[in-house]
Amino acid sequence: MAMITVPENVSVLLLDIEGTTTPITFVKDVLFPYIKEHLEEYLCAHWEEDECKQDVQLLKKQTEEDLKQNRACPVHAVDQTVHTDEEKAIREVVDSVLWQMAADRKTTALKQLQGHMWRAAYVSGKIKGEVYQDVVPAIRRWRQCGLKVYIYSSGSIEAQKLLFGYSVEGDLLDLFDGHFDTNIGAKVESKSYEKIAERIGCSPEDIMFLTDVTREAKAAEDAGLNVAVVVRPGNMELTEEERNHYRTLTTFSQLELTGSA
Ligand SMILES: CSCCC(=O)C(=O)COP(=O)(O)O
Numbered sequence: 001m002a003m004i005t006v007p008e009n010v011s012v013l014l015l016d017i018e019g020t021t022t023p024i025t026f027v028k029d030v031l032f033p034y035i036k037e038h039l040e041e042y043l044c045a046h047w048e049e050d051e052c053k054q055d056v057q058l059l060k061k062q063t064e065e066d067l068k069q070n071r072a073c074p075v076h077a078v079d080q081t082v083h084t085d086e087e088k089a090i091r092e093v094v095d096s097v098l099w100q101m102a103a104d105r106k107t108t109a110l111k112q113l114q115g116h117m118w119r120a121a122y123v124s125g126k127i128k129g130e131v132y133q134d135v136v137p138a139i140r141r142w143r144q145c146g147l148k149v150y151i152y153s154s155g156s157i158e159a160q161k162l163l164f165g166y167s168v169e170g171d172l173l174d175l176f177d178g179h180f181d182t183n184i185g186a187k188v189e190s191k192s193y194e195k196i197a198e199r200i201g202c203s204p205e206d207i208m209f210l211t212d213v214t215r216e217a218k219a220a221e222d223a224g225l226n227v228a229v230v231v232r233p234g235n236m237e238l239t240e241e242e243r244n245h246y247r248t249l250t251t252f253s254q255l256e257l258t259g260s261a
């Protein structure tokens with residue numbers, strides 16, 4: 001197994017979730033289908049609640065933003081099954097969410113609603129967060145060596161805490177020193193990584209970011225972070241150029257801390 005040495009100055013490991021700590025299939029085959037199956041029923045049941053109203057408001061703002069930027073948006077055909085204003089409004093939200101999901105958008109509005117919808121499924125035990133087997137032992141080892149471990153995912157902080165709090169390996173939240181989501185900025189923008197370093201209180205060079213997505217790795221690298229690209233089954237294949245440029249790992253056990261046995 002080829003080892004990757006974590007530079008001596010690194011004191012923080014920043015981890016992506018989908019494709020890094022967690023199989024993409026868990027997100028695509030479990031989490032997202034849950035949203036599609038329960039969306040309309042969820043909106044009908046929670047429509048009058050403040051949390052749901054805020055989610056809908058944020059989705060509307062996102063649609064306005066998309067229209068301003070000339071992004072294609074769902075077209076609302078006349079629907080004979082819809083009778084009241086509320087039914088019409090719910091149908092519009094359903095269309096917008098399904099359209100965003102089909103495009104795998106990572107908007108804060110979409111991710112916030114998804115996080116709220118998954119809560120009941122995790123709490124009832126219907127869904128348990130999947131984590132690759134090498135993840136927990138590696139994080140425990142890093143923490144024993146004094147490293148701090150943070151999560152940065154497009155999934156909302158609430159969704160992240162549900163995934164790790166109700167995981168197949170039990171409650172794993174004590175493994176993390178903190179969480180970041182797209183409220184700090186998009187994962188493909190360098191500025192987001194600068195802000196994360198600022199928020200943690202360290203220099204970008206003190207952080208090592210692990211992700212499966214090379215656009216994210218590039219943005220982090222441009223901000224001065226150390227990066228390694230995680231290659232897991234089902235992840236996007238890297239080009240030859242990417243394989244030559246990035247350090248890659250297939251399991252977290254390949255990360256070797258300087259001075260550790
Ligand atoms: C953490 S909750 C579900 C994952 C999700 O919605 C998502 O978009 C994952 O993105 P990531 O940044 O972790 O690749």
Ligand SMILES: [Mg+2]
Nearest residue numbers: 016018019212
């Ligand atoms: Mg990912």
